Amino acid sequence: MFTILPIKGYFDQIDGFYCDGIHAGLKPNGNNDLGFIYSDKPCTVAAIFTENKFQAAPLKHFLQYDEDFKTNFVLINSKNANALTGRKGIADIDTLFSQLDFGSLKLVNPIMSSTGVIGNRLPIEKLVAGAKRFNLSAKSGENLSKAIMTTDAYAKSCMYEVKLENGSSFKIGAVAKGAGMINPNLATMLCFICTDAAAPYSDIMEALKINSETTFNAISVDGDTSTNDTVMVLANGNSNAYDKEAFAEVLRLVMFDMAMLMVADGEGANKVAAFEVINAATNEQAMIAAKALSNSLLVKTALFGEDPNFGRIASTIGASRIDCDDEKLVISYNDVVVFNKGEICFDANTEAQAGEVLKKDKYKIICDIGLGDGKFTAYGCDLGYEYVKINADYRS
Amino acid sequence: MFTILPIKGYFDQIDGFYCDGIHAGLKPNGNNDLGFIYSDKPCTVAAIFTENKFQAAPLKHFLQYDEDFKTNFVLINSKNANALTGRKGIADIDTLFSQLDFGSLKLVNPIMSSTGVIGNRLPIEKLVAGAKRFNLSAKSGENLSKAIMTTDAYAKSCMYEVKLENGSSFKIGAVAKGAGMINPNLATMLCFICTDAAAPYSDIMEALKINSETTFNAISVDGDTSTNDTVMVLANGNSNAYDKEAFAEVLRLVMFDMAMLMVADGEGANKVAAFEVINAATNEQAMIAAKALSNSLLVKTALFGEDPNFGRIASTIGASRIDCDDEKLVISYNDVVVFNKGEICFDANTEAQAGEVLKKDKYKIICDIGLGDGKFTAYGCDLGYEYVKINADYRS
Incomplete structure (x- = not known):
């Protein structure tokens, strides 16, 4: 037995997770276009990606790590997908990370995620200058959720707390971008899910794959996805709480919430x-x-x-x-x-x-x-x- | 060796073919909505139809005839597809034809073809009253081409003459309806091709199937077709001229012309x-x-x-x-x-x-x-x- 409670706010309220978003000069209108997720402890990370044959550079960069690697940092930009940029696009990500320095806070296996226009090289200087202004102690899911938007009409997030029978509990929350009829328009969807559950990699991956069928894949035609589509789970284990069934169930809820918000935000859709x-x-x-x-x-x-x-x-x-x-x-x-x-x-x-x-x-x-x-x-x-x-x- | 010459006008100029279109009261704006093709000699007829699992009643009615049947009459209406009307929809066609009488001009295996809204029974009384006003000696491809339009911005037709090496010649022409992006919008396309070539059924059918790949199927996703899609060839043989290769080639031209006119008329399309x-x-x-x-x-x-x-x-x-x-x-x-x-x-x-x-x-x-x-x-x-x-x- 377990109880799932929806709670207000963003995943910045989960112990050990920090996030923020800023304007780095990519969006001409001055809106946020660069954000990060930082964890004070390296996280187990599991992700599912687009089935598009032209995977964008950030996806290829992620897949260069070992399958069960841990990370404490995700950098996310909008307005430029870093897709169709070949080997140079992957090298750009390493160049970018090599120029970031947060003093005593060292980045462990940093990940990048991008969304926006396909076929342009990353504006590395702008991104580095922007990221240097990050405060890794910030907790603003709201700023982050705005930074990842492209044609979205509104920011998308959800949060849940799960109470287990033994009295322990964990939290899980998500921010996402993706507007509406994910298909056939191939708009990128990105979804970042953070949790303090002590969930092992194999369980997360299994739940991600099963749940995607009735959530994100139910708003999309099979495989007809953009170059950058990503659903990523970061689990720092800070709660020391975990139950496989409860985790799979709440992960499904999170994924379903995000998928429904994307359908409702159908690039002008009303129904x-x-x-x-x-x-x-x-x-x-x-x-x-x-x-x-x-x-x-x-x-x-x-x-x-x-x-x-x-x-x-x-x-x-x-x-x-x-x-x-x-x-x-x-x-x-x-x-x-x-x-x-x-x-x-x-x-x-x-x-x-x-x-x-x-x-x-x-x-x-x-x-x-x-x-x-x-x-x-x-x-x-x-x-x-x-x-x-x-x-x-x-x-x- | 043979020569293909495009010529102006409609297939009403082919020996033995008659056609017209009138307003029978289906279109509220008073435009033509009912038309016919009549041949003074029963024609060899070959047709390819939609791959939609819900074939409309007129298609099922056609397929009740023997494979190599001949016909001298095709009745065509717009504004009502007679689709999803079950067995009653097929019976409606027989009822309709049983009420038509053109005196000494007897209808041989009459065919019906419909386009328009799916899921409404045919307005038989209006159609019978309209058809009784037909003059089977009329020759107005223009009126016919207007009668079969639905969301089309303009009528579609073409005509060719083929001169064979032995000095004989035949004509072939078409009228069609279908607006633009045939897929994914499932708008019905109808195409009626008349010729005085002495073409045998098996050759026509073979050419229809082969040519459809690079013409109508090149403007459509495989199989994702409407309930009523039809391409029909009527050959009365009046020219006594025929050459298999020349016929297949000019039929491809006719089908390509009609397909391109449909793409260009893309329900508001400009390119x-x-x-x-x-x-x-x-x-x-x-x-x-x-x-x-x-x-x-x-x-x-x-x-x-x-x-x-x-x-x-x-x-x-x-x-x-x-x-x-x-x-x-x-x-x-x-x-x-x-x-x-x-x-x-x-x-x-x-x-x-x-x-x-x-x-x-x-x-x-x-x-x-x-x-x-x-x-x-x-x-x-x-x-x-x-x-x-x-x-x-x-x-x-």
């Missing part, structure tokens, strides 16, 4: 839809259809228009080529059934009810395939004018 | 980009990457913003998970190289040159993977505000 595909032939088929729905431009624009155009839902399921039969298919908006096993249930009254559902901020679109017991829920948002504006203009 | 992926490990890998590029929202919005953001190009190739290596990759906008085997070639001058390319209506984005000799060209368009407007509002 979050849960696409629940149930009774598909297999779980995998349910996943294929659910992701196709969350990824469909026609579905997204209909949600934006608050139009219960269930024909687009059905057409997208059919186009995903999973096993399906319109004589068995049932489609509902929340509890409003609009198509029932070959019968169109869409009189003016039903259409009005379904339209009311789509006026909400969050709702379910339930597709009962009627062929088996496979299920998967994917999360998506609407797509409106603001999305085009952000992505036509975003670069420098 | 057509040819994504040429060359020197991939295999042709299939080149196709995967080229289609990923033509389908990427981030790439499409960058084209709309006339922004030579080659990082999005590279990231999309990497996300497609084909074999690739940034030390071998070369990316060019027309002949402006912006990334060359690990080197970013993107000074202010190059950026300005690449920006000039993107101001054009049509251009190539060439991605040299540098690993083999596989190649494929996919065609896509930009995505702007107008796309969202059309698809948020489109239904009733």
Whole structure:
């Protein structure tokens, strides 16, 4: 038995973790663009990365360390992804770290993480000058969370405390960036999770991989990820508390919270839809259809228009080529059934009810395939004018 | 040896073909919404259809005929797809045809084709009343081409004459509907091709299948098609002329013309980009990457913003998970190289040159993977505000 309590604030309140964010001159508007996480004790670190074939330089730099290495420092910048920069991009990171000196506080296996425009070399001088202004005793998760934002409309964070049966407890919290329809737009998502749980590397890695399926991968089409996507856990063990099951569960909560905040911040999105595909032939088929729905431009624009155009839902399921039969298919908006096993249930009254559902901020679109017991829920948002504006203009 | 000559006008000028379009009351704005093709001699007919699992009723109705059946009549409506209408939708087509009577002109195996909103029963009374006003001696490809439009900004047609070495000749022409980014938006595409060539069924079908790969399927992601997509060839043989090679070649031209008109009419699109992926490990890998590029929202919005953001190009190739290596990759906008085997070639001058390319209506984005000799060209368009407007509002 264990208890999970959401608590306010940032992971800076966890014993031994320090963080801050500053403006180092990368964002023209003067907002924060450089931040760090420092731990007074080297942390066990586990991370999962993008499946994009062009992994950015910071990812390659991380992967040069031994698998079970420990670190006490993560440097994070926005506005420049250090991607497609080849061997020079990796060397730039070592050059940068070689120029940092925090006196008695020595950096152990420092890590870098970057997000922003692909295909530009890192502005090392600006970053070094900025990092030299860091106070490693600072505790400002808020400043850090702002420093990692790119097209995000708001900063993203969460915090939990876990009380174990034996009376001990640990904390876990995250900051993240990533706006909305992570796919198909390939916007980078970064998520940094800090905990004082005494969690071993192998447990963290196992939980990260399992939980990613129903969290970050449920807001993304398989593998269609940016060059920099990263979810990283830093565990300093300061609480001396740990329970494998409790840790896996709270880690899932943290990852789910962050994924939902990313969907809701859909680069102009106003709605979050849960696409629940149930009774598909297999779980995998349910996943294929659910992701196709969350990824469909026609579905997204209909949600934006608050139009219960269930024909687009059905057409997208059919186009995903999973096993399906319109004589068995049932489609509902929340509890409003609009198509029932070959019968169109869409009189003016039903259409009005379904339209009311789509006026909400969050709702379910339930597709009962009627062929088996496979299920998967994917999360998506609407797509409106603001999305085009952000992505036509975003670069420098 | 043979000569292919483009000629002006519609396929109504081909001997034996008649066509027209009228307003039958489906489109609220009074535009044409019902049309027909009639042939004074039953035609050999071959068609390829959507791979969507929910084939619309008119497709199922067509497939109830024997494989090598002949027809002299195709009825086409817009505004209602007769899709997701189950067995009733197929019966509606038979009911409709049973109520049509053109006196001495008897309908032989009549075909129906529909496009529009999914999930509504056909308005049979309106369609019958409209069709009764048809004059089967009319020759107005222009009226027909307007009747099949939905979100199209303009009607689409082409015509060719083929002169064979022996002095004989035949004509071939098409009308089509389909706006722009056929995928991922699942907008229906319909294409009706009429010819007086004496082409046998098996040759037409073979040419249709082969040519679709480099034409309609090059503007679409594999299989991710609408419920109603149809490409149909009607051959009445009136010319008594035929040459297999010439026919296959001119059919490819017709299909390519129609596909390019669809891309250019991208529901608000202003640009057509040819994504040429060359020197991939295999042709299939080149196709995967080229289609990923033509389908990427981030790439499409960058084209709309006339922004030579080659990082999005590279990231999309990497996300497609084909074999690739940034030390071998070369990316060019027309002949402006912006990334060359690990080197970013993107000074202010190059950026300005690449920006000039993107101001054009049509251009190539060439991605040299540098690993083999596989190649494929996919065609896509930009995505702007107008796309969202059309698809948020489109239904009733």
